[in-house]
Amino acid sequence: MVTDSHFDISAAVVRQLGDELVSDEVTALVELVKNAYDADADFAHVVVNTADAPAHSDFPGTSGFISIDDNGVGMDRGDIDRGWLVISLSGKREMKAKGVTTAKGRTPLGDKGLGRLSTQKLGARLEMDTRKEGSETLHVAFSWDSFTEDKSLSAVPVTVRKADQPRLKGTRLLITGLRNTDVWKGAAVEQLANDLAQILSPYEKARTFLVTLTIDGKVIDLGQISERVRRAAVGRFAIDFTEGKLHLDGKVRLAKLRGNQRDEELEFFENVVVPSNGRDFYEYLKGRSPPVNMRMSADPAYFVEFDYSVELESLGSIDRLQSKANINSTSDDKDAEPVMAADPGPFHAEIDEFLLRNDEGALRLSGLSASSEIQRVVKRHAGIKVFRDGFAVKPYGINGEDWLRLGAQQTSASSWYGLRPHNVLGFVSISEARNAHLKDKTDREGFVSNAYAQNFRRLMVHSTELIGQFYEWIRRNYTKYREERLAKGYAFEGAEREITSARQVARTLKSYTARSKSIDNAAAEVQQKVEALTTRIAAEPLLSTAEERRLAPLLEAANEALRSSQSIFSEMEKYASDTEKLASVVAALSPRLEIVNTQLQDFSELAGLGLIAESLAHEVHNQTDRLTQRARAAIDEARRDGDQNGKLVRLANDVLSTASALRRQIAHLGPTLRVQRDRVELFSIADFMGDTKAYFEERWHEDSIAFDLNVVRDFDVETNRGRLLQVFDNLLLNSEYWIKQERTRNNKERLGVLIEIEHPFVRISDNGPGIDPSVESNLFEPFVTLKPKAMGRGLGLFISSQILGSMGSSINLLHARNVSGRRHVFEIDLSGVARKV
Structure with a gap:
C-alpha cells in the first residue's frame, strides 16, 4: 500500500534560526520597526516598561513588556493564516521582484519572511492586535517557550481571535517575559539609545518616517542632527551618483586653513589671510592647477567651493558583469555586447567635517551657545553611515567602523587637513527600489559581496580620496604662499618664536650696539684729548715737562688703542645690522624647510623601495645562478642514467627557462639602480x-x-x-x-x-x-x-x-x-x- 508522506520540522529549529539571525536587542527592535515601515505606517512608537504588567494580556502574572505600535495597513485573518504564520513566506519578496510598491510608493525593506522571529530575542511571549481597513481587530498570541525539540512546528499552539480592544487600523505588538531587563536600565540605556540612534537615520533627508522610544516613562532622545549643528561644519560635501556618473560638490570655510596652527603660523593666518577673507590667497591659488573645478565662494561664510565629475567607467579597478547577450552567447561573435560596469544604482551622500576646537566661527554660523553641543553631537554620530530608506545598513559607520578607510588616508604631515573618521558626520542615502542590487546579508551585517557592492564602495572611496587630494593641494600651496609672502616682507610681531636664535642674537647685538655707541663717544673725546697732548709734546719738546716727556710713548700707545677700539665699534654696528637681516632671512626660510620636509616625507617611501629593489635584484641574481647550476647538474645526471628520467629532464629544462626569464626581468631593473x-x-x-x-x-x-x-x-x-x-x-x-x-x-x-x-x-x-x-x-x-x-x-x-x-x-x-x-x-x-x- 502506497501512502503519501511529507516533511515536517522541529519547532526548536525556528527558535534557533531566530537566535542566529538577530545579533542583539537593537537589531531586533529595528527589524520590527522596519515591518511598520513596510506596512506604510507614518510612525512606530516603541515603549519599554521593565516593572509593570501590561493592561491586557493573555499571559498574566508577568512584569515588564515591550510594545511596538504603528498606524500601518494592518492584517486580516487571511493575511495572518497565509502569511504571518508561515515562516519565511513573504509577499514582499514577490513585490520587490515585480517592482511593485506600496500605496505610499515604498519598496518593502524585508523579503525573507523572518522579521517576526526577532521578537524572541526580546521576550518569551508575543501578542499582536491588528486591524486592516474593512475588517475586525484580531488578536494573536503564542509563547516562544512552546517551540521545543519534541514538538513539530505545526503542533505549536497559536491563539487567533477577535481582540478585546478594537483599534482604528495598524498593528500593535506586545512582548512579555523580557529576556534581559538589564539592557533597558541604568547606564545600558544610554548605550542602547546611542546604538539605536545610529541605526535610525538622524538626518531629515535620509529619514522617511517617525520612530519614538520611551523607556520606563522617559522619552529617549534618538539624536536628530539639526541643520544648526551642520552649519558649524568647516567643510560640507555633497555626492550624487546617477546614470553612471559621479558628481561631487564641496565648500570649505577659511577656518580650515587655521587648523591647529600656533605661534608664528597662527599670526600669519590672522594678520595676512583673514583680513582679506582669503581673497589674496585665492588669487594665488588661481595660478595653480587644482584637482577639481574651484571658485571663490559667493557665500561669505565660506572660502572656496568646488565641483568634480567622473564616469564610473573611467575609474580604475571597477567590477564588471557581462551583458545578457554575452552570457547567453557561445560564439566568438566580435559584435557581441561588451561587458558592463556593475552600476549600483543612484544614490546621494552628504559629508560634514568639523574642527571641534579652535573654531570660534562655528558657533556664530550655528547659532548655538556652546561648542560643547557640537562636540556632543559629532561624538555621538561620528562616521559616514549608509541608510536604506531611513534605516542604517550595518556595520558601515556604526560605532566608528571606518568602512571608507578615512584613517588610512591621513599622513602625519597633513593630519589636520584630511577627513578623519571621528571628525565627520555623514550619510549615504540608498533605497530598496533604486538600489536593489545592493542586497543585505541574511544576518543584516553588511551587503552581500558582489560587483555592485564593490563599485558602490569604490565610488565612495574615490569621493573621499578626492576630498583628501583637494585638501592636500590646498595645504601644499598654502605653505608655498606663506613662504613667498614672508620673503616679500609680510612681517608680523612675534612670528619668530620657533626660530628664536637669530632674533635673540639680533636683539642682544642691538643692545650691545647702543651701549657701544656711548662708550665709543666717550672714547672719542678721550682720544681727541690724548692726541692733542701727544701732538703738543712732539711739537714743543723744550716746553714740555720731564713728566710729560716720560709719558709721551705711553700716550701714543693709548691713542693707537683708542683708534682700534673705534674701528671695532664700527664693525660691531655693521654686524648688528647684518644680524637683523639674517633674522628676516630665517623667517622666510622657515616655510621653505616645511616644504622640503613634506617632500622628503612624501618620497622617503619611494627611496626605501629603491633600496629594497636593489637588494632584491642582487639576491635574485645570486639565487638564479645557483638554481641554474643545480638544474644543469640534474640534467647531466639524469641523462647519464638513461631515458627513464625523461620527466626529470623536462622539469629541469623548465626550471632553466624560468630562471632565465627571471634574470631578464631583473636585468631590466639594472640601469635604474643606484650603482648605475x-x-x-x-x-x-x-x-x-x-x-x-x-x-x-x-x-x-x-x-x-x-x-x-x-x-x-x-x-x-x-x-x-x-x-x-x-x-x-x-x-x-x-x-x-x-x-x-x-x-x-x-x-x-x-x-x-x-x-x-x-x-x-x-x-x-x-x-x-x-x-x-x-x-x-x-x-x-x-x-x-x-x-x-x-x-x-x-x-x-x-x-x-x-x-x-x-x-x-x-x-x-x-x-x-x-x-x-x-x-x-x-x-x-x-x-x-x-x-x-
Whole structure:
C-alpha cells in the first residue's frame, strides 16, 4: 500500500534560526520597526516598561513588556493564516521582484519572511492586535517557550481571535517575559539609545518616517542632527551618483586653513589671510592647477567651493558583469555586447567635517551657545553611515567602523587637513527600489559581496580620496604662499618664536650696539684729548715737562688703542645690522624647510623601495645562478642514467627557462639602480626602445598586449640610461593598467601600445580608455590618479616630468583624441639630451 508522506520540522529549529539571525536587542527592535515601515505606517512608537504588567494580556502574572505600535495597513485573518504564520513566506519578496510598491510608493525593506522571529530575542511571549481597513481587530498570541525539540512546528499552539480592544487600523505588538531587563536600565540605556540612534537615520533627508522610544516613562532622545549643528561644519560635501556618473560638490570655510596652527603660523593666518577673507590667497591659488573645478565662494561664510565629475567607467579597478547577450552567447561573435560596469544604482551622500576646537566661527554660523553641543553631537554620530530608506545598513559607520578607510588616508604631515573618521558626520542615502542590487546579508551585517557592492564602495572611496587630494593641494600651496609672502616682507610681531636664535642674537647685538655707541663717544673725546697732548709734546719738546716727556710713548700707545677700539665699534654696528637681516632671512626660510620636509616625507617611501629593489635584484641574481647550476647538474645526471628520467629532464629544462626569464626581468631593473645612476652614455633611442619593447613583450605575453614600435627618424641621446628608463617604465606601466581595465570591458579588440620615434620626440599612445577629462588639466601634479590607492599613488607622471625637466627635456599630453573623444598621446621632447644632427 502506497501512502503519501511529507516533511515536517522541529519547532526548536525556528527558535534557533531566530537566535542566529538577530545579533542583539537593537537589531531586533529595528527589524520590527522596519515591518511598520513596510506596512506604510507614518510612525512606530516603541515603549519599554521593565516593572509593570501590561493592561491586557493573555499571559498574566508577568512584569515588564515591550510594545511596538504603528498606524500601518494592518492584517486580516487571511493575511495572518497565509502569511504571518508561515515562516519565511513573504509577499514582499514577490513585490520587490515585480517592482511593485506600496500605496505610499515604498519598496518593502524585508523579503525573507523572518522579521517576526526577532521578537524572541526580546521576550518569551508575543501578542499582536491588528486591524486592516474593512475588517475586525484580531488578536494573536503564542509563547516562544512552546517551540521545543519534541514538538513539530505545526503542533505549536497559536491563539487567533477577535481582540478585546478594537483599534482604528495598524498593528500593535506586545512582548512579555523580557529576556534581559538589564539592557533597558541604568547606564545600558544610554548605550542602547546611542546604538539605536545610529541605526535610525538622524538626518531629515535620509529619514522617511517617525520612530519614538520611551523607556520606563522617559522619552529617549534618538539624536536628530539639526541643520544648526551642520552649519558649524568647516567643510560640507555633497555626492550624487546617477546614470553612471559621479558628481561631487564641496565648500570649505577659511577656518580650515587655521587648523591647529600656533605661534608664528597662527599670526600669519590672522594678520595676512583673514583680513582679506582669503581673497589674496585665492588669487594665488588661481595660478595653480587644482584637482577639481574651484571658485571663490559667493557665500561669505565660506572660502572656496568646488565641483568634480567622473564616469564610473573611467575609474580604475571597477567590477564588471557581462551583458545578457554575452552570457547567453557561445560564439566568438566580435559584435557581441561588451561587458558592463556593475552600476549600483543612484544614490546621494552628504559629508560634514568639523574642527571641534579652535573654531570660534562655528558657533556664530550655528547659532548655538556652546561648542560643547557640537562636540556632543559629532561624538555621538561620528562616521559616514549608509541608510536604506531611513534605516542604517550595518556595520558601515556604526560605532566608528571606518568602512571608507578615512584613517588610512591621513599622513602625519597633513593630519589636520584630511577627513578623519571621528571628525565627520555623514550619510549615504540608498533605497530598496533604486538600489536593489545592493542586497543585505541574511544576518543584516553588511551587503552581500558582489560587483555592485564593490563599485558602490569604490565610488565612495574615490569621493573621499578626492576630498583628501583637494585638501592636500590646498595645504601644499598654502605653505608655498606663506613662504613667498614672508620673503616679500609680510612681517608680523612675534612670528619668530620657533626660530628664536637669530632674533635673540639680533636683539642682544642691538643692545650691545647702543651701549657701544656711548662708550665709543666717550672714547672719542678721550682720544681727541690724548692726541692733542701727544701732538703738543712732539711739537714743543723744550716746553714740555720731564713728566710729560716720560709719558709721551705711553700716550701714543693709548691713542693707537683708542683708534682700534673705534674701528671695532664700527664693525660691531655693521654686524648688528647684518644680524637683523639674517633674522628676516630665517623667517622666510622657515616655510621653505616645511616644504622640503613634506617632500622628503612624501618620497622617503619611494627611496626605501629603491633600496629594497636593489637588494632584491642582487639576491635574485645570486639565487638564479645557483638554481641554474643545480638544474644543469640534474640534467647531466639524469641523462647519464638513461631515458627513464625523461620527466626529470623536462622539469629541469623548465626550471632553466624560468630562471632565465627571471634574470631578464631583473636585468631590466639594472640601469635604474643606484650603482648605475651616475653613468652618462651615448646611445640610440631606437635601440633603447627596442630593448624596452623586448622586456615588455615578454611581460605582456600572457595578457596579449601588443607593443608596436615605429621609427620615423632615429636619434642619439646622451644621458643616464636608468633615469630615462624610469620615465618610459612609468608611462608603459600606466598603459598596462588601463589597457587591462579596458579589456575587462571589451576583450574582443586588439589592445596595445604604440611608440613613435621622430627626432627629437618620442610619442607614446595606447588604445585603452584614454585620459579622463577630470584629470587631464593637472595630470602631471603629484597624487593625481583615478586608480584606487592600493594600485597607485599618482606619482608616476609627476616623477617622470621631474626627471625629464632635470635633463632639459619635457613631456606633454597632446590634444589628439581617441574614438571616445579623450586625449591619449604623450609626447616626450628629448631636445635637452638629443645629440645634434
